[in-house]
Amino acid sequence: MNKEEKTSDNSVYNELRLTGEHCDAVIKVEDVEFQVHKVVLCNCTPYFRALFNRWSNRDKRIFNIPNVSPDTMQLILDHAYTGSVSVTEDNVRELLLAADQFNIDNVIRICYSFMEEQMCPENCIGIWQLTNTCFYPKLRSKAFHYITEHFEEVASCEEFLQIPVEELTDIIEKDQLIVKQESSVFEAIIRWINHLPNEREKHIVALLPKVRLAMVDMKYFLMKVITSEVVKRNLDYQSMISDVPRPILTRPRMPRSILLAMGGWSVGHPTNSIEAYDIRTNRCTNVPNDAGRPRAYHGTAFLNGYVYFIGGFDGRSYFNSVCRWDPTTHTWQEVAPMYYRRCYVSVTVLNGCIYAIGGYNGHTRLRTAEYYEPQTNQWTCIAPMHELRSDASCTTLHNKIYICGGFNGRGCLETAEYYDSQTMQWTLISPMTCQRSGVGVVACGDKVYAVGGFDGDNRLRTAECYNPGTNTWNNVASMIIPRSNFGIEVMEDLLFVVGGFNGFKNTCSVEKYNRETDEWRQVLNMDVSRSALSCCVVFGLPNMADYVPPRDPRSDSAST
The missing domain is CATH 1.25.40.420 (Serine Threonine Protein Phosphatase 5, Tetratricopeptide repeat)
Structure with a gap:
């Protein structure tokens, strides 16, 4: 990959350099000589100003430059005369060392930016080590992280x-x-x-x-x-x-991500409680949330470092409102509302947008769907589903949104369909093996899992998975306890179900499913028994320690 950046236009000076006109100095690197103009190089960096004016006789014409190759010096001179520089994976390290030697801040910045963009498992150690020579705290910290x-x-x-x-x-x-x-x-x-x-x-x-x-x-x-x-x-x-x-x-290490259980219905009322699950310690932490509005039967999505709370119900009102929570600063902000009020809404993320699908507006079940673009702070309606669906659940797999089950106002549904953002159409797929309202749906591996729910008579323990390649559903192991209206997420290739209603009361139980062994195991109990909650996995937080049980206070910091 190649990166070019241009900051100025000295085309006349560059033409004079290329033709050798009015040049008053020679930069010699190994056996290669470069005709240059002192005034141009002095304007580029204080290094050359000192070289020409303080470190040598004013009449000196030829200057030997050590510790740099002819190819790299050519890039430095091109930048001095044109304001542009071509950075590639092959030349970036040597170019950075030369720019550091010559104190050319703009080239240093371009090289650092290139390295940040290109960082990968194969080169991150080398980048980290390079910052021992060219000290740049931001890049050093990013490489170590x-x-x-x-x-x-x-x-x-x-x-x-x-x-x-x-x-x-x-x-x-x-x-x-x-x-x-x-x-x-x-x-x-x-x-x-x-x-x-x-x-x-x-x-x-x-x-x-x-x-x-x-x-x-x-x-x-x-x-x-x-x-x-x-x-x-x-x-x-x-x-x-x-x-x-x-x-x-x-002492457990810090997790890459944490699972948040947010809101829901508890002890006869909606709650704004947030609990964070740490997979390393197998423990939950209560997250302070004084400003968050209680809501249940809502959806959540984690996108670009923010958690979005979408729609829902507070016991009196059905919401079309959307709140954005910053888990780094613990602050809340209202963003653009949806076109429709949506309780029992299904929410997922596709291609950097949040989709809110179906639900109940307080009067009717919905087949409408819309998506939110954070960059424009706008919602846009898409094609309606084939079915009216509230209390369904959806997920994203292979650039398609799959939504399964739900309630249409007359009965619980076993039907399922997917939305293709390329064709902007919904397509029905094979129905599930049973009706499921209040179901949990999530993608794991290459399959879509539909777990638990209510079939019109009973809360369910059963689970099944959909194979898009064969358009078939197959039963998998059942959960330990039945539940509907629970939270569901995938973390470290394990499927987690959180809370829900077991047919008699709300539960605080958390279970995990291992698709490799086809086995469910009890994980722990949350502090709050609740149903109608929503779960979200968040990652990349600089304040991850706020969401996990304390480690040893003598532990070192994250960067070195």
């Missing part, structure tokens, strides 16, 4: 094998290191050591205590950790482990 947030992918790349032990230690000791399983950290250490075993085996003594060993599965611990040849050859495990403070071994 990228490493910790994508550690499992980074640890499989070639750059990771070249990292010094001090930098590896800096990375793996952080609470903010994101890994699904702590065993990934141990395996990364062993891979790094085995790359140069004779030089690196001794470092296991310093590196292994940085692994949260108490968080490692016991079977893995017994079969992989203490039986590892590297471990056995280089340390007395029992002696080493006794020297490590237990809080370090048992």
Whole structure:
């Protein structure tokens, strides 16, 4: 990829340079000479002003420039004369070092911007290390955050094998290191050591205590950790482990994302309660929310760092209002309202827009749908569904919105359909195996899951999944308890269901489903029993610590 940026137009000076007219200096790099005008280079950077005026005789004509290649000097001179520079993956690092050497702020900024855009598991360590030479705190922090947030992918790349032990230690000791399983950290250490075993085996003594060993599965611990040849050859495990403070071994790392359970119906009233679930500690935290308006039967969506609360009901009014909550500042803002009042609304995100589909306006069930663009703060109506649907649920898979079940005013529905934003049309698909109102629908893997709900007679435990490739539904394992009007989300490839109504009362139960094992397990109980809530998974928060149980206060900060 190539990035060009132009900031000025010195076309006349550049023509004179290219023809060699009125040039009064020669920049020599290795065996290559560049005819230049001193005044142009002095205008570009104070480095050349000092070189021509203070560091050499005024009559000097030829200037040897060290530590830069001819190709890079050509780019620097092109920028000095044209205000533009062509940055590529191949030249960005050398160009940045040269721009830093010559103190050309604009080229430095362009290079940093390019690196931020191109950052990936294969190059993030190199970018982080480069900021040791060219100090730029923002890029350094971003690169380090990228490493910790994508550690499992980074640890499989070639750059990771070249990292010094001090930098590896800096990375793996952080609470903010994101890994699904702590065993990934141990395996990364062993891979790094085995790359140069004779030089690196001794470092296991310093590196292994940085692994949260108490968080490692016991079977893995017994079969992989203490039986590892590297471990056995280089340390007395029992002696080493006794020297490590237990809080370090048992302290969970920070999660990549958190699941929020928001609003709903509790103890006969709507609530504005927000609870945050931390998958690392398997615990919930109550989130202060004094300003949030109580609402139930609403939808939520996380987009561009904000949580949107859409439609719903407060016991008296049916809402078309939309509120935006900033989880970083804990502040609320009203945004543009929908065209229709929507209680029992289905909400999802597609292509950077929020879709609100179906629902109940206080008088009739709806088949209408509309979407919200945050950039314009506007709602736009789309084609109506084939069915009237309130109390349905929807999700996004492969650039299509799937909506399933619901209630049409006469009965619970087993029908399902999808919306294609390219054709702007709804298409009916095979119906589910049973009627489901108050259903939870979510995409996981390459399938759409429809879970629980109400069939007109009973609250359901059953679940099924839809395969778009075959247009078929298949039953999967049933939940532990029946529930309708619950929250549903996917986090770390596990399907979570939260709260709901079990046929007799609201529940605080949370379960998770593993599609690999086709098994449901009880997770925990929330503090608040509620139904008609909505769930949302949020990520990338700079204040993630606000939403999780406290870690050890001695823990290091997220950046280094």
